[in-house]
Amino acid sequence: MNTRLSPLAAGLLGLAVGAGIVGGAWAITAANGPVDPGIFTLKGTFDLTDSVVPDGTGGCGGTSGYDDISDGTSVTVYSAAGSVIATGALSNSRYDEGGDCSFDVNVPDVPKGEKFYKVEVSHRGTLQLTAAEAENGRFGGSLG
Incomplete structure (x- = not known):
């Protein structure tokens, strides 16, 4: 049985995964605190x-x-x-x-x-x- 995701489902899944990666990167950066370039x-x-x-x-x-x-x-x-x-x-x-x-x-x-x-x-x-x-x-x- 070979099921394929619809284009809409694939797009939503990709959006969720991408948002999770970006959110994780922001969380790591925030935990380390910003470096003041001044x-x-x-x-x-x-x-x-x-x-x-x-x-x-x-x-x-x-x-x-x-x-x-x-x-x-x-x-x-x-x-x-x-x-x-x-x-x-x-x-x-x-x-x-x-x-x-x-x-x-x-x-x-x-x-x-x-x-x-x-x-x-x-x-x-x-x-x-x-x-x-x-x-x-x-x-x-x-x-x-």
Whole structure:
């Protein structure tokens, strides 16, 4: 027995399947949340090269005048005009054989549109970088 769908039934079935696929894609996208094209995460590294103390687990921090530098230390991003526009923190400290301490820098939700950005770790003064450097994860700072 060979039964065929009528053109109308086939069209309705195709419409239902297509709507289900599109609806599923929308649900997955909505669950992950929209990405705002007007923001980025400033990424990079920060190195402490003096008065470093290992923490015994491969991490490290500062001491003797640099004790404000450790995992969790604030990182502030300023606009070209000097206003605070985003904050983050140092993380993932790594003690190297040379005695230096390296940290990851991650500052989410930095608004795009500045000609340059200023970045400050703790209260240690600002470092300036271009918009392209900031948006492409090329922040690099050091102290010590």
